Amino acid sequence: MGKAMFEKEKVCFSFRLIDMGNGSQVIDESIKTPMDALTPELQAEYMEVHEQLAFMKTIQKNNRRETERGRKLVRNPLHRLACFCGLA
Template sequence: MFNFRIVVCSDGTEIIDRTLKTPYDSLTPVQLVEYTEMDLQLARMDKVERKVREAAVHRRKLIKNPFHKIGCIIKIF
């Protein structure tokens, strides 16, 4: 079961709705390939977003670190 559904609008645009689930047996073979490719792309996008969030948290923690502040004052970093 995919954790998203591709919804086709009346003007032909496709929207990914992550609140809906799509069972495998409801898809045609062509749609199954499209959903599999989209699932891989969404997984990559989630991984990139997670890395950006983790880097931001790391930066915030580093800025609050007193040793980092002292190092910046004496120009080590």
């Protein structure tokens, strides 16, 4: 058995918060941040940002799903017929 099988998988965030010169922060999703490189205060901040990003991605997914549903409905011939007859 290889040594790599028993090593713990490093827990990391799939983004990095970068402090800008004007005091704002930018989220760079092309860089991963290992958990052991963060202080407890930064870990709490990263957890909060992680939850906010997950929520935003869920909202985007729902919006995309709703938009696609609307497109499919408009292309539906029965819906077009109902609109033509004044039923919808």
